[in-house]
Amino acid sequence: MKSDNGIKAEELILQAARKVFVKKGFDKTRMQDIAAESGITQSLLHYYFRSKDKLFETVFEQEFSSYLSTMESIVNSDLPLPQKIENLVARRLQDSEGYPVLSYFVLSEMARNPDRMKDNARRAMPIDKKLFDEISAQVADGTIAPIVPNELMINLLSLVLFPVLARPMLQAMMNINDEEFEAFNKQRVQTLPKFVMRALQPLPNEAR
């Protein structure tokens, strides 16, 4: 049975680990970084979590679950497609501020451990399926232009995740500072859904 203090230490470690792992990814994170961030000795990290791997898995599992449930609530809502897109974009840009690079975190983990990532992706499949079916239905009744649902989903993910992911490169290319990029992002919450919906508008000769 754990003492009050024990529980607190464990939580402190997790908070610090989350912060550092999300920021630097698995490989570049040192146990010493987490120790410093949490104010807890390095050997205690091992006492509580046994290994760097275990600690990471714990953090990743928490983050990914929270990520999934957010996605889920948006996709399962009763909003029309454009609003869903808007919410997804807004949510992702929110991540990109307070929680700098969650998407990068997920992608880097994917590279580190492809097999386990597959399992995680499978956990996301019910959500995907919901969106997939929704798109299929709208293509069928001509509300949106003919498109393979998977392709639309990939386009959405690309437009939403990539700018968060490649932010440093994009800022350099566009030659703009942090403030300008934030403003750009805020605009994007409005303009991106419009861009997508425009692309999905059926042409006259496609309408039924």
Add this chain to the structure above:
Amino acid sequence: MKSDNGIKAEELILQAARKVFVKKGFDKTRMQDIAAESGITQSLLHYYFRSKDKLFETVFEQEFSSYLSTMESIVNSDLPLPQKIENLVARRLQDSEGYPVLSYFVLSEMARNPDRMKDNARRAMPIDKKLFDEISAQVADGTIAPIVPNELMINLLSLVLFPVLARPMLQAMMNINDEEFEAFNKQRVQTLPKFVMRALQPLPNEAR
């Protein structure tokens, strides 16, 4: 002055280094991997290139230059915008086969060394400017719908680069194998430009 053999060794090392660095990124590449791939002793790598860093810089510089010149020739061509997009997509997917993850390579380097990446991005700026101006002109004369040029450029980059980058995750999500993904990609060369051009079509009330 170098002997014939010396020049050859240097080139062998570079080829092997390119292959391994592009595949695994800087951090996960071991000098031993490059030694094995090239059939040249590890200590000789140091003899020729002094350090892992120097070797990497050399490879990266070559790759990035070649990447730039490809982009340049496409953007500077006289083709209309949709064809340019098609060429860009096709070129990137080509990378994603023979040269698996050049985009990932560039992105990971960006994360590793943001400052130098800024310089590299600046080298790409003349190309960006060309495309930027082209978009501006077409927005101005009403050929395409109003959009901030930078935003369109980011959308293009997202749609083209992200699927290459996140391929493992996407395959897992869509639950498809390599063969199916390749087929999907081939389709995409045709469908993506249409998707984009559709999004850029001016609505009746926007036309001049």
Add this chain to the structure above:
DNA sequence: GTCTATACTCTGATAGAC
């Protein structure tokens, strides 16, 4: 130029006292 052997450093993990 090329090889073998080895030094050096960084970092995750453990031992063992308290």
Add this chain to the structure above:
DNA sequence: GTCTATCAGAGTATAGAC
């Protein structure tokens, strides 16, 4: 539960013979 000291392994880089 917590700390200090230390080990063990991996990986880059160098020394020095040929």
